[in-house]
Amino acid sequence: MEGFRLVPLVTLVAFLLLCCRSSSARPEASTCGYNACPKPVPGRVNVHLVPHTHDDVGWLMTVDQYYYYQVQFILDTVVEELLINPDRKFTYVEIAYFFRWWREQSADKQAKVKQLVQNGQLQFAQGGWSMDDEAATHYVDIIDQHTQGLRFLNDTFGDCGRPRVAWQVDPFGHSKEHAAMMALMGYDGLYFGRIDYQDQAIRRKTRRMEMVWQASQDIGSPQTDLFSGKLYDGYGQPGGFSFETGDQPVQDDPQLYDFNVEQKVKQFVDMVNTRRQVYSSDHLMLTMGNDFQYQNARKNFKIFDKLIKAVNNRTAAHNVTVYYSTPSCYTKSVHDQNLVWTVKSDDFYPYGFDAHSFLTGFFTSRAALKRYVRTASNQFQAVKQTACLAGLQRDGAEPDARIDPLRQALGVVQHHDGVSGTERQLVAYDYALRISNGIDRAYPVLQSALANLTGDSAAYSGMSTCGLANISYCPFTDSNTDFYLHFYNPVSHPVWHLARIPVTGRYYVVSDEHGQAVMSQTIPVNNGTLRVPERAGAKSTCELVFNVSAIPAMGFAVYRVAAAAPGSPGVSTFTPIRLLFGGYGRGKISASKTKADWLSQHTGCGVPSMAYYYGYPGNNSRAEFRASGAYVLRPTRQTPEQFSLEQIAGVFGPVVNETHLLWSDWAYQVLRKFSNNGDSLQYNENELTVGPIPYDANTGREVIVRYDSQLSSSATFYTDANGRQVMRRVRDYRPSWPLQQTEKVAGNYYPVPSQIFINQSDGASFTVLTDRSEGGSSINDGQIEIMLHRITARDDALGLGEALQEKGSDGRGLVVKVTHWFAADQSLSSASRRRRELANRRYREPLIGYLTAEPKVKRWSGLRRPLPENVQVVTLDDWRGPNTKLLRLEHLYQTGEHPALSQPVTVALGQMFATFDILGAMELSLAANQYLASMQRLQWRTTAAGGSADQNAAREAVERRQLDQNLTVTLRPMQLRTFVVQVQYL
The missing domain is CATH 2.60.40.1180 (Golgi alpha-mannosidase II)
Structure with a gap:
């Protein structure tokens, strides 16, 4: 690319457009996307019948086993059925499977599938490599796996393959940060199948099953507003209409016995009228599919054709119209009614599906x-x-x-x-x-x-x-x-x-x-x-x-x-490890003041203590007998069992002092206090070695560590969401509804992907940073509790079919080594800086x-000079061609966290990197499958006070001019910006 700097800007932009388009994508037809949606019938109940399959990329079988046992046949038969009838539609999600299947198809079959996509018959929802978890995932991985899947769809089908909605129908709770990223990726809506049973009951009564989720107060509206809907009863078919699993089909031949058209129509209309009572619009989405269904797509579609015909032939009697549709078409139809929606600004954790079944154990499982x-x-x-x-x-x-x-x-x-x-x-x-x-x-x-x-x-x-x-x-x-x-x-x-x-x-x-x-x-x-x-x-x-x-x-x-x-x-x-207190054969150590003082002196705080809960070994016959399992956390008692400390040993040296605590032969702890090494971000370290956890046939164990800070935290603590936004948590409380707490421990546990902390009214703060995603809480004021490792005696009867009992390499039980960093601060701003910077280091x-x-x-x-302290390169990746790269930058702080570091910051791209110059850049959506300037998301009317949309739009226009004119980028708090850049190596 010699002489590239002399190329006129218009030519440069055209070149970048070429770089970002897929050379394999066919010319776009006007019938895909929202143009391919069925036309609603005004004045009627419009039922969107949505054929889909939910294909876990691993669960009871491995991803490849699922593919060659089941998924390949789903895609084979669905494509054949769509080709038969142009009215039929199908929604697919998991691109890890579609990618496998696509590689095996002939050129002729690929051409037919491309036409189905262009026609809007085959549509994709979400479009990530998998339908990701929202609790234990890190934001970098969420972005990467969506970029991977959406890039494949764009390369293969062009813009007609772009999903318009996110489809998180099976994860066990939903993250605010995840929703913000879905909005920044350009989705117009988000649908999920699971929310807390108390939350759902209230939303059904008040017809608030759909809402606008304001997913980031830092980035603001409308950029991170996302229309969000809870499916009526999970993502499966309504009862009586699961034809693949044996429900009675429509029998419309009067010459045969069991003619049942009137019966099935009445059953269908009654079901529709029941369901529509909890939604606000004239539209109702019926999900017609489930786990690994449509291996016999012929059966499903043939019966659906009959059902649609029978219902629509009797519309005058019941005012219901039904047609094949997709989640994106449903979203557009609801949007076009121009209703006013309530808003949500918290998240959907923890998720309980009955009074004693809180899915908070998986925050730590494996x-x-x-x-x-x-x-x-x-x-x-x-x-x-x-x-x-x-x-x-x-x-x-x-x-x-x-x-x-x-x-x-x-x-x-x-x-x-x-x-x-x-x-x-x-x-x-x-x-x-x-x-x-x-x-x-x-x-x-x-x-x-x-x-x-x-x-x-x-x-x-x-x-x-x-x-x-x-x-x-x-x-x-x-x-x-x-x-x-x-x-x-x-x-x-x-x-x-x-x-x-x-x-x-x-x-x-x-x-x-x-x-x-x-x-x-x-x-x-x-x-x-x-x-x-x-x-x-x-x-x-x-x-x-x-x-x-x-x-x-x-x-x-x-x-x-x-x-x-x-x-x-x-x-x-x-520096040898010196035994200080206790010893084999000497009995247990008493909790004497002398030893407590010694520990406080050498660790800089009260000693973090290890303990464990016994998991409830229920038979799952009723809610009150729910067992603790891979998903569910359910301690037998609401107070943990305390270890008796057996030994205290010490290491004293010029680099680090260590305190070794032997709690049992399967629980060992090392507390480290480092000498000042010139780093302004000092911390202590807590290394915990847990396992093999003793197992018996009736009782599992859930091992925790508790940090006692002596702060007055007023039942309030804070956890991060996917490594980014901080969420305020209050014990025994939910922001969205009046909670009836039934599980003191499990009902107060939250995901901790990277940090958990407590504050005191005078600004004092205590923080723990994790080395992986874990479950955590503050069960008592001034304390932070984090679950480290767990085994269960029973399965919790949620489909897995086996207890959580990791055996390890020797069959005796898995040993897990966990490391936490912890620190105390006297001001919220210094605590925020320490948390943000150290969390960034922990991951990277x-x-x-x-x-x-x-x-x-x-x-x-690799940088000509370090970036500002509040900016991080999230992604630097090869894109299309040797001189085109994908670059993501983020602002690490939220609004108001720090007087200086929470301010907007401007970065010059041109000479950022040591080995190449950036000659041109165009901004993309977060998942890099759309140009930001052309991304037009549906806008929704809400009950929230407006005023920020115009201001944000004007600010974005200024930012685009900065990028076009001098390759500078301004990042506001929590902002993630994605660019395709043209480079010239030096």
């Missing part, structure tokens, strides 16, 4: 998988970043082919029976295997990128990783005593990192990138870690701990580690590479 997803996601972002910075696609290295297996594995596991932990054990193994294989395929891309960036293939071709370093197992360091550590920082600012490296000796010299010795400390591998069965074969006896200072933004620093003799200059300090932890050869370049940044 804690190890939840952590694996989080670490794999971080690695995925780092690989994409470095591949773009190195220009691997430009050099013909085809990084996408090697990255795609990890992209697809992460897309699948975001499923609401994936990272949620509500799948069967064999399926959990399959998810983990896919992620592992994806990482193995993607890691050479990271090696190639670093080799290209530094001109040093000799060093990086042999770079290794240690995926089990958290349990002090690293084959590389088992066999090497003189090596280099490569720390890659995905954050857009320099970060400080406390490295903890498994080693086989006690004495090492650590040197920074300038060859200067760094203060270091070796600590014996603790007893909690030594008992982890996956350590079998590990040779490491110690952990080498040191600070890595100011790793460059989106860059790296290289340190050297070399074994040395005791007393050598700069050698590490060996430095990736550590292990090398035997000395790299030529020891320090490098």
Whole structure:
């Protein structure tokens, strides 16, 4: 692209348009989208009959098993039936399956399917790789998996393949941040099948089953307003009309026995009249499908044709008209009635479907998988970043082919029976295997990128990783005593990192990138870690701990580690674990004031204590006998069982002081207080090793940690939503209705994807940051409680069919190692800064590479200068062609969190990155499948006071001019902006 800077702007814009269009998409017809919708009949009850299937991408079987046992036949037969009758319509959702099926079709079949899409007969809803969970997912993964699915639809079908509505009909509760992102992706509506039973009862009585969700007060209306509807009774067919599962079909031949047209019409009209009483418009959506249905699409459509004909032939008698439709057509019809809607500004957590069945256990279920997803996601972002910075696609290295297996594995596991932990054990193994294989395929891309960036293939071709370093197992360091550590920082600012490296000796010299010795400390591998069965074969006896200072933004620093003799200059300090209180054979430790004072002195707060609930082993015959299971949290007692502390041990050194607490032979805790390393964001660390949890046939255990801050928190605490917005929680309270609390613990648990905190009226705050999504609460004032690991004695009878009993590699039970960061602040603004910055670091932890050869370049940044502290590069990915990239930026703060960092901030794109210039940019929707300037969402009238829409529209116009004229971008609090950029490598 030599001379690109001289190209006129008009030509540049045309080029970018070309880059973003799909070369495979056919010319658009005018009959798709809303133009393909049936015309409503004024003055009548318009019934939208919506054929669909719900295809879990893993649950009771693996994603591939479901595909070859069931899903391929669904798509085969549905397509054939749509081709028979142009009035028929069908809605499909899970693109992970459609992608598999599409690859197998002949060119002729693909052409026919494209015509069905162009006709509006085959429509897609949501369009993500999976129908994701909303509690345990991180916003980066949500965006990525939707971008992946929607890109495939755009590449394959053009704009006719673009879903108009989000379809979250099966997740177990709904997140406000997720809804905000759906709005920013351009959806006109959102439909879900599950809300709390008390909430639903009130909404039915008041005809508020549909509303406008104001999903972000920071970004504002109408950008994050989303029309949202609760389906009448889940996403299945109405009772009596599930023809695939044996309900009586329409028999319209009078020459045969059992002629039942009048009976079925009356049954249908009665059902419609009952359902429409809880909705406000003249339209009613009937979902006609369920899990993995339409394997015999012929049966369904043939009976539907008869039912539609019979009902419509008798419209004069009952004023009901029925026709094939889709969720998007229903949305447009309701919109066109121009009604005024109530608004919602909170979320739909926790979700209870009866008085004793709160689906809050899954916030923690399969804690190890939840952590694996989080670490794999971080690695995925780092690989994409470095591949773009190195220009691997430009050099013909085809990084996408090697990255795609990890992209697809992460897309699948975001499923609401994936990272949620509500799948069967064999399926959990399959998810983990896919992620592992994806990482193995993607890691050479990271090696190639670093080799290209530094001109040093000799060093990086042999770079290794240690995926089990958290349990002090690293084959590389088992066999090497003189090596280099490569720390890659995905954050857009320099970060400080406390490295903890498994080693086989006690004495090492650590040197920074300038060859200067760094203060270091070796600590014996603790007893909690030594008992982890996956350590079998590990040779490491110690952990080498040191600070890595100011790793460059989106860059790296290289340190050297070399074994040395005791007393050598700069050698590490060996600090044994010293027994302080208790001991085997001495009995339990009493709760004496002396020991409590000692713990407070050495941890900086009251000791976080471990405890557990016994899970209720019910038989599920009635609500009051609901068992605790993979979905449901239901403790037998509402107060946890306390461990008796058996040992306290200590480590005292120049880098970190540690307090080791042995609660039992399956519960071990290490509290760490770090020396001041120059980082302005200090914190303490709490490492908890849990398992194997004792199991008996009648009782499960739900293990927690409690932090006692001594703050007066007034029954109020705060949790994040998907790693972004903070949600205010009040114990035994719901903002949307007067709660009748029936489960003190389970009914107060909320998802904690990254942070939970409590405040006091004077501004004092206490925060805990998690390393994965967990369940948490504040059951008592001043306390934060987080669930770490759980097993159950029973299934909770919600379809899984097996108890949650992870056996681990040795069959004795899974051991989980969890790490929290916690800190106290005296002002809300300092607490907000600490929370936001550390949560960003927790997700984007430095990736550590292990090398035997000395790299030529020891320090490098992918940014010419760090971005402002409140801005983060969310995505840097290859897009269409070697010189076109996808770039996402975010503002990390909410309005009012910090006097300076919550202000709008402007960033210049042109010379942001070290290896290329950005020559032009066009803004896209959040999921990158529409140009923002042409995105026209349906607008809804609400009961809320207006006034911000015009102001926001004017502000967006200014932002577009900034981008067009000088490639600058202004980010307002919580704003996420997506661009396709044209680059020229330097």
